[in-house]
Amino acid sequence: MSENGKQAEIPVSFNGAHPDIAMRSLPDNLAVKCPKCRELLLGKDWDRNLKVCPRCGHHAQLTANERIDLLTDEKTFEEIDGNLVSNDPLKFVSNAQTYSSKLEGLVASTHLSEGVKAGAAKIDGLPLMLVVMDFRFLGGSMGAVVGEKITHAIEIATRDRIPLLISTASGGARMQEGVIALMQMAKTSAALARMADAGVPFIVLLTDPTTGGVTASFAMLGDVTIAEPGALVAFTGPRVIEQSLHVKLPKDVGYAEFLLAHGMIDSIVHRRDLRATIVRVLHLYAAAEAVAH
Numbered sequence: 001m002s003e004n005g006k007q008a009e010i011p012v013s014f015n016g017a018h019p020d021i022a023m024r025s026l027p028d029n030l031a032v033k034c035p036k037c038r039e040l041l042l043g044k045d046w047d048r049n050l051k052v053c054p055r056c057g058h059h060a061q062l063t064a065n066e067r068i069d070l071l072t073d074e075k076t077f078e079e080i081d082g083n084l085v086s087n088d089p090l091k092f093v094s095n096a097q098t099y100s101s102k103l104e105g106l107v108a109s110t111h112l113s114e115g116v117k118a119g120a121a122k123i124d125g126l127p128l129m130l131v132v133m134d135f136r137f138l139g140g141s142m143g144a145v146v147g148e149k150i151t152h153a154i155e156i157a158t159r160d161r162i163p164l165l166i167s168t169a170s171g172g173a174r175m176q177e178g179v180i181a182l183m184q185m186a187k188t189s190a191a192l193a194r195m196a197d198a199g200v201p202f203i204v205l206l207t208d209p210t211t212g213g214v215t216a217s218f219a220m221l222g223d224v225t226i227a228e229p230g231a232l233v234a235f236t237g238p239r240v241i242e243q244s245l246h247v248k249l250p251k252d253v254g255y256a257e258f259l260l261a262h263g264m265i266d267s268i269v270h271r272r273d274l275r276a277t278i279v280r281v282l283h284l285y286a287a288a289e290a291v292a293h
């Protein structure tokens, strides 16, 4: 009570909380809601569970760095072409924003130079060329720089006879680069054909979502193709097909489980088992290589 007998007025901050409470900072991911089943989970449990929902098994997207940490031996990833950045060949403008300024914003918000990271790494002591797409960077879309980094990684793998693993997450070719983006489909596929001729193994890891020109090129050219559970993998997503053709598609069309049932992919692997599965495949290839040479 204040001196004049009236209730002292407690200052309230803009969001209604007492300022002392509002000032105290809370961790960004104290609680996470599963995007699929809406279960509320503790952030630390979510991270510990590799961003897989313990209730419904939903595999949330990982950043490129999280994926690299998940798959590779600690501190073995050596990035190549990390200095390559996109330019704006078409002077593309959308919603009054130039492509160049959009790229600048993405570089600042994601701390990535482009939508893919490529490099040499070790996994269980075995050498590997690794390419990881990051969906946060313009939907993991493939422009000239993404195509060049992937092609360069393929060429190094071919030259040095090191297995290649590409982890995909992409909306497809990057419309802001028009036909130059579409060219990357042919460029990456041609490099992979040379790698196949040389007998160097190529493993694809399909993560949610993998669509468009990426699905229509290198994502479907693996010797071994693994997908994460529930990943959307399609050229065109099922909802768009249903809306444009006015048809009802069978359940699960476009998802990893449907692809496995119809022979399009080799295996669906839970995130916690991915590393061990890839290690097993690499050991098989290493044994075959030793016999052949």
Ligand SMILES: [Zn+2]
Pocket (backbone or CB within 6 Å): 034, 035, 036, 037, 038, 039, 053, 054, 055, 056, 057, 058
């Ligand atoms: Zn869930």
